[in-house]
Amino acid sequence: MFTGRSTPVERNRHVGPIAFALLVTTAVATVSACGTADSAPESGSRPTVKLALNPAQLQYLPIMLAIDRGYFRDAGVNVELTTYQGSANNQIPLLARGDIDLSPAVSGPSLFNQYEQGFRIKLLANLTAPRKGYRDGSVLVVRKDRWDTGEIRSPKDLEGRRVDGSAEGNPADFLMRQTLLSAGVEPADVKLEHRARTPVDSVEFLRNRTVEATVISEPAATLAEVEGLGVRWLGYNSVVPWYQETFLAASEKFAAERPDDARKVLGAYLRAVKDVNASHGSWTPELLALAAKWTKQKQETLNAVGGLMYYTPDGAVDEKGLAKVQDFWSGEKLVPREIPVGELVDTRALSTATGGSQ
Numbered sequence: 454m455f456t457g458r459s460t461p462v463e464r465n466r467h468v469g470p471i472a473f474a475l476l477v478t479t480a481v482a483t484v485s486a487c488g489t490a491d492s493a494p495e496s497g498s499r500p501t502v503k504l505a506l507n508p509a510q511l512q513y514l515p516i517m518l519a520i521d522r523g524y525f526r527d528a529g530v531n532v533e534l535t536t537y538q539g540s541a542n543n544q545i546p547l548l549a550r551g552d553i554d555l556s557p558a559v560s561g562p563s564l565f566n567q568y569e570q571g572f573r574i575k576l577l578a579n580l581t582a583p584r585k586g587y588r589d590g591s592v593l594v595v596r597k598d599r600w601d602t603g604e605i606r607s608p609k610d611l612e613g614r615r616v617d618g619s620a621e622g623n624p625a626d627f628l629m630r631q632t633l634l635s636a637g638v639e640p641a642d643v644k645l646e647h648r649a650r651t652p653v654d655s656v657e658f659l660r661n662r663t664v665e666a667t668v669i670s671e672p673a674a675t676l677a678e679v680e681g682l683g684v685r686w687l688g689y690n691s692v693v694p695w696y697q698e699t700f701l702a703a704s705e706k707f708a709a710e711r712p713d714d715a716r717k718v719l720g721a722y723l724r725a726v727k728d729v730n731a732s733h734g735s736w737t738p739e740l741l742a743l744a745a746k747w748t749k750q751k752q753e754t755l756n757a758v759g760g761l762m763y764y765t766p767d768g769a770v771d772e773k774g775l776a777k778v779q780d781f782w783s784g785e786k787l788v789p790r791e792i793p794v795g796e797l798v799d800t801r802a803l804s805t806a807t808g809g810s811q
Contacts, residue, residue: 499531500714502707505544505556508536508747509652511671511755512581512590512699513557514740515764517747519725528717539650540623541699548574551704554711555718558702560778561622562787568797569790573705575799578719578768580699587734587763589688590698591625592674593632595666596659600684605666608636608687615644617658617667622787624698625649625668627778630785631692640785659683672750675758696778697771708799715802719768723806726764734760767807770798 502525506513519525525532535553537543544556545563549572557580558564567574581590599605605614611633618626626647630640646664649655652673658664659682666686669677677683689696701722703715732740736756745752775794782788 499526499529500711501531501533502714502718503533503535503552503554504718505535505537505547505553507538507541507557509538509673509749510557510590511588511744511748511758512762514744514747514761515580515722515725515729516557518728518740518743519721521743521746522725522728524721524724525718528721530714530717530721532718540620542620542623544702545574548702548704551706553704554707555701555703555715558700559624559698560700560775561624561627562782563622564702564797565779565782565788565792565794568792573708574797575703575705575708576700576770576797577703577708577715577799578701578722578803579697579765579770580701580768581762582697582765582771583689583694584734584763585690586760587690588671588758588760589690590762591628591668591670591688592685593628593666593668593687594655594659594674594677594683595686596662596664597681597683598662599665600686608632609638611636611666612638612642613644614665615646615663617646617649617655617664619647619649619655619668621647622782624696625655625670627696627781628687628689628692629668630781632687635692656680656682671762672744672748672755672758676750676754679754679757695771695774697765697774700770701768703799708802712802712805716805719802719806723766723768726766726768729761729764730766732761734763736760768803770800772798 506516520532541557541559542561542563545567547553548556549567558576583589595605604610616629618629633640633643649658652670655667655669656673656677658667659677674685678685689698708715729740741752741755744755772794779788779791779794783791
């Protein structure tokens with residue numbers, strides 16, 4: 454159980470395990486993202502914010518919309534976008550060093566451990582959370598032949614089978630382990646692997662029949678189902694409905710020294726969230742075209758997802774939920790020392806962006 458203890462932590466600025474192989478990951482392109490109507494002189498008059506984003510993930514649709522509609526430009530900032538592949542966990546070292554200002558982040562071990570190592574990445578807002586009537590950002594997918602024969606129809610049926618949780622400590626891994634836990638199945642009771650580094654890897658594992666179940670983020674989970682490789686089964690709504698999957702995180706320097714720019718970014722983002730949530734979780738032609746442009750998936754595949762994720766309208770971060778997640782990873786021996794989760798959250802910019810409602 455979560456102890457609630459608040460142990461003082463010394464600020465030790467060495468680059469520890471969070472920086473190791475993750476530093477070899479992911480940046481594949483950097484583009485100006487202040488809106489298509491911008492001209493060079495206009496963008497030069499605004500402060501630049503360096504934002505990292507994985508465009509293959511539907512969880513970040515409001516950010517995509519804010520870029521395309523020029524909401525960041527309207528708010529008075531020039532967003533310099535760096536795209537990457539793989540897990541948001543891979544951006545933790547870049548945030549810790551200050552190489553980027555902002556990035557989506559997940560509440561994996563790396564987030565908690567960076568604090569213990571003397572870094573001070575801050576969560577500014579929640580992005581996505583489970584909600585009935587909306588799609589989950591990641592889904593546990595069962596290989597189709599195992600589903601069709603009825604061999605896997607309950608979490609208990611995963612016992613003894615080869616499953617993949619993607620990168621260890623990411624939301625996919627959390628969902629896989631929580632699904633096992635819900636049936637009293639320990640990770641040692643299955644052949645739990647962590648080989649997938651991108652959603653495409655997970656799809657290929659199903660295609661090659663090297664795993665019997667895996668967790669895949671959307672829209673790749675739907676792609677696996679459309680191709681007849683797997684059946685989408687359990688998501689956060691079914692297993693951990695309290696879990697906040699993604700956050701917008703800032704480097705220590707950006708959070709401390711540029712609170713007004715953080716406020717502008719959050720204001721533009723929440724404006725886009727309002728636009729997306731106006732569809733009540735359903736696709737509109739405009740949102741479908743936007744998602745297809747960014748994710749490089751066919752509109753037919755995206756439409757087959759069945760709808761959209763729920764984007765938290767006020768961006769509020771659930772600290773109690775964060776504590777539960779940290780406690781879980783501590784029990785899995787991936788967080789050696791629990792830290793006061795309140796130290797990870799900085800709501801000042803969000804409070805001003807929402808008119809003081811935080």
